Amino acid sequence: MAQDLVGFSSDYQFWMQKLSLWDQASTLETQQDTCLHLPRFQEFLRQLYEVLKEMDSNTIIERFPTIGQLLAKTCWNPFILAFDESQKILMWCLCCLINKEPQNSEESKLNSWTRGLLSHILSGFRFDTKEVGLFTQGLGYVPADYCPGLLKNMVLSLVSELRENHLNGFNTQRRMVPEKIRFLSRVCIPLVTLPDIEPLVEALLTCHGHEPQEVLWPEFFDAVNEAFLLKKISLPTSAVVCLWLRHLPSLEKATLHLFEKLISSERNFLRRIECFLKDSLLPEAACHPAIFRIVDEMFRYALLETDGAPEVLVAVQGFTRCFVEALEKKNKQLKFTFKTYFPYASPSLVTVLLQRPEDIPQELWHQPLKHISEMLREIVEDQTHGSYGGPFECWFLFIHFGGWADIAAEQLVMSEAEPSEALLWLLAFSCSPHDGSPQRAQTMVEVKAVLSRLKKLLRSPILSAKDLQAAAAESQDRDPRPPLCQQLIRRLLLNFLLWAPGGHVNAREVIALMAPSDEIAHDMTGFLDQTLYRWDHLRMEAPRSRKLARELLAELRMVGTAMQGPGSPRPRDVMRRPFLRGMSAENEP
Amino acid sequence: MESLLQHLERFSELLAVSRTTHVSTWDPTTVRRALQWARYLRHVHRRFGRHVRIRTALERRLRSQWRQKGASGSAAVPGLNFQALGRCDLLLSLRLLENRALGDAACHYLLQQLFPGPGVPDADEETLQGSLARLARRRSAVHMLLFNGYGENSVLEESVLKTQAELLLERLGEVPKAEAEGRSRFLSTLWDRLPQKNFLKVIAAALLLPPSSPRPQGEELELDTPKTPGEGGQELVHWLLARSDVMAAFCHDLPVGLLASVAGRHPEFSRAYLGLLTDWGRHLHYDLQKGTWVGAEPQHVSWEELYGRFQSLCQAPPPLKDEVLTALESCKAQDGDFQVPGLSIWTDLFLALGSGS
Numbered sequence: 047m048a049q050d051l052v053g054f055s056s057d058y059q060f061w062m063q064k065l066s067l068w069d070q071a072s073t074l075e076t077q078q079d080t081c082l083h084l085p086r087f088q089e090f091l092r093q094l095y096e097v098l099k100e101m102d103s104n105t106i107i108e109r110f111p112t113i114g115q116l117l118a119k120t121c122w123n124p125f126i127l128a129f130d131e132s133q134k135i136l137m138w139c140l141c142c143l144i145n146k147e148p149q150n151s152e153e154s155k156l157n158s159w160t161r162g163l164l165s166h167i168l169s170g171f172r173f174d175t176k177e178v179g180l181f182t183q184g185l186g187y188v189p190a191d192y193c194p195g196l197l198k199n200m201v202l203s204l205v206s207e208l209r210e211n212h213l214n215g216f217n218t219q220r221r222m223v224p225e226k227i228r229f230l231s232r233v234c235i236p237l238v239t240l241p242d243i244e245p246l247v248e249a250l251l252t253c254h255g256h257e258p259q260e261v262l263w264p265e266f267f268d269a270v271n272e273a274f275l276l277k278k279i280s281l282p283t284s285a286v287v288c289l290w291l292r293h294l295p296s297l298e299k300a301t302l303h304l305f306e307k308l309i310s311s312e313r314n315f316l317r318r319i320e321c322f323l324k325d326s327l328l329p330e331a332a333c334h335p336a337i338f339r340i341v342d343e344m345f346r347y348a349l350l351e352t353d354g355a356p357e358v359l360v361a362v363q364g365f366t367r368c369f370v371e372a373l374e375k376k377n378k379q380l381k382f383t384f385k386t387y388f389p390y391a392s393p394s395l396v397t398v399l400l401q402r403p404e405d406i407p408q409e410l411w412h413q414p415l416k417h418i419s420e421m422l423r424e425i426v427e428d429q430t431h432g433s434y435g436g437p438f439e440c441w442f443l444f445i446h447f448g449g450w451a452d453i454a455a456e457q458l459v460m461s462e463a464e465p466s467e468a469l470l471w472l473l474a475f476s477c478s479p480h481d482g483s484p485q486r487a488q489t490m491v492e493v494k495a496v497l498s499r500l501k502k503l504l505r506s507p508i509l510s511a512k513d514l515q516a517a518a519a520e521s522q523d524r525d526p527r528p529p530l531c532q533q534l535i536r537r538l539l540l541n542f543l544l545w546a547p548g549g550h551v552n553a554r555e556v557i558a559l560m561a562p563s564d565e566i567a568h569d570m571t572g573f574l575d576q577t578l579y580r581w582d583h584l585r586m587e588a589p590r591s592r593k594l595a596r597e598l599l600a601e602l603r604m605v606g607t608a609m610q611g612p613g614s615p616r617p618r619d620v621m622r623r624p625f626l627r628g629m630s631a632e633n634e635p
Numbered sequence: 636m637e638s639l640l641q642h643l644e645r646f647s648e649l650l651a652v653s654r655t656t657h658v659s660t661w662d663p664t665t666v667r668r669a670l671q672w673a674r675y676l677r678h679v680h681r682r683f684g685r686h687v688r689i690r691t692a693l694e695r696r697l698r699s700q701w702r703q704k705g706a707s708g709s710a711a712v713p714g715l716n717f718q719a720l721g722r723c724d725l726l727l728s729l730r731l732l733e734n735r736a737l738g739d740a741a742c743h744y745l746l747q748q749l750f751p752g753p754g755v756p757d758a759d760e761e762t763l764q765g766s767l768a769r770l771a772r773r774r775s776a777v778h779m780l781l782f783n784g785y786g787e788n789s790v791l792e793e794s795v796l797k798t799q800a801e802l803l804l805e806r807l808g809e810v811p812k813a814e815a816e817g818r819s820r821f822l823s824t825l826w827d828r829l830p831q832k833n834f835l836k837v838i839a840a841a842l843l844l845p846p847s848s849p850r851p852q853g854e855e856l857e858l859d860t861p862k863t864p865g866e867g868g869q870e871l872v873h874w875l876l877a878r879s880d881v882m883a884a885f886c887h888d889l890p891v892g893l894l895a896s897v898a899g900r901h902p903e904f905s906r907a908y909l910g911l912l913t914d915w916g917r918h919l920h921y922d923l924q925k926g927t928w929v930g931a932e933p934q935h936v937s938w939e940e941l942y943g944r945f946q947s948l949c950q951a952p953p954p955l956k957d958e959v960l961t962a963l964e965s966c967k968a969q970d971g972d973f974q975v976p977g978l979s980i981w982t983d984l985f986l987a988l989g990s991g992s
Contacts, residue, residue, distance in 0.1 A: 157742070
């Protein structure tokens, strides 16, 4: 507690100095400095209030003899009063100084002085001339009556001046000089969350001047972005896009903010992920190639940093889906070729990947799949690494459209015929891109073997969990399967379960056998959630499969909560893909 | 209903008293009661705002309470209207805060009520604390935009005029139409009482307000309908034209371009304005020595000024431009339809404008 007070005292001194420096914030430098410190100062005011409210008026004066100066200087700085809740907290602090029953003239004077300051905050800044004052009084109005209307008219006037500036360029007489635009952006910084000012903020963002360099204050962009991310301002999408195009750090912050939401939220609800994505406006903004490239770059970085964490993969997929949707809606307005979004990828590959499975009849799905597989294989196995990047770039591009890998797995499981090499390769690549040819070939062989055992099971009327386990069992004479291969096989088993026509399966039994660890259960939950989601998008009926999927999900969730003992951490590192380590050294152009 | 109206009356008295030294006798209980009444009336505003009959009754009673000022015959100073009821607790609180006569104990109680602190959930914007904070915030916003202003502020001065114009029209709309001559009497009183230069500018601004959409018909009213400037504007023009002294001052003092805009919007005004200009023109005679048109007396308008005014009118879009030229032509014809300069002022004007346009 003593420590707190010491820290607080030094804060107090710091702010006292700052306030003296800022005075009434009438110069560019003082305005700029004030704006930089507004949030921290508000925090200090809050702490001050917490301290003051415990004391009575006399104790306060004893303990903080200069408090009067501090509060008075704050009152005279319009930038501080305009910011967020600072004016409110300041008034709370002032109220603490009021003495209910002043015993002597000193205390009376303090009361009087404090009331004067409170009055100033609410009625102080005079914005009318004598004539105007007489006019409004003569009509029976007080400033509190017409202040909102006046502010609205001022904003409208400034907005129309800005728009004229934007449209008419050099020849208009009412052109706003760049200094004034910059000044306005400075003034807006504390006011960003005041709804009356929102049209002005929007106009500043969307009306480009005719200067070659940026006219607006960078802190303005920061303030608007911050307010937007915290949902304290509502702006049309076009204004937000302008913000991000004009100020790169804002875009980066917005993307990181989205990442945090996606990755820390209840991980397995794809619907909620889609909500977050659409809410963030980033997919829509990404229709501008510049924005798309930056966001994509951040996704790539996140994948590398987290070694391909499943949450990030899901986020990339979700983002791409929303992005493509937005792109299709805008199709009439923006005309960028896909190459601008994926400049390092083979255009024909991108075109095939962008196809929507729901637009193709189900029986023809094997065609694009084969095509994708062949093209990817060609690029990956090309020793010279060609112009389309190495395995990682290919894989990164592919997982944007991860739905295809899921469809490939389903196709393999559902078809009667021999599993096609192309599909096997695709699956093996998508789960483990860093493998060399031999390892991949090995994986393909394993998968093929499992699939043929599973096909045999199709004939039996009842499936038991034990049968499944047997089908998936590793053969004793080979090396143990790498964990990624194991994961792939597990997913194939699940697919098989969902699609096999024969008999009932005991969900509880299956989960007990297949999901011995928390992490595997987590992986299976994610897989099932994604599958159901995909079926919704593709409008696949499959009532029996859906029912089973939901039963399995329910079982997994129960097991999940049972397994999570008090204080047991989630072991996330187990499932980290080791393959990406060392890939960051591969510097793709 | 009657108790509601009585409540209203008592509160209006309270509001009036809150500015006087009488509040020195108030104790915390009085303050509490006053705030309660205000809160109740705010609730009434919210509840009955859309009911035409109740609202009209309340408005009528409020209007009857506007204080009489000075000698008999002078009109009342407007006070609370129905819209203001929506913020009557705010108005009361501000008056009490500014009133130094309020005792320390009462003031302390008042502040506790106004600023209870962080515990109160402020998501509901309707708390008094929230309204006060918002008012303070808006005031600093206006201050920052106006005074830390960059260079010239004509654009923002326009906003101040526009706001005054809106207030004027609001008050004007409150004078009941049934009262004969009520509105013109109201305007005349204002003209006598208020600074005239500013008033003229406000009238011009009011006449140039954009026409708002017509009020929805029927029982349902919006809670805070802006009065239609359309009909208010008409009243203003009628009054202006009826008062030749005001009209003369209006046309003399205001910038020429502004008058042209007003004329463009209001055909009655443009006719009267043209009439005035022709009057002024008739006062000028041609001075052979100086070679120009001069006025007989110093207060008569000069040739340059007259020409300037006609020029600005001709720069307006049709139909005004055509009207002006037609008027000039007919004056020229009446005068004898001379083509040579120096004989008729209308010819000279016509020639000067012709070469200019």
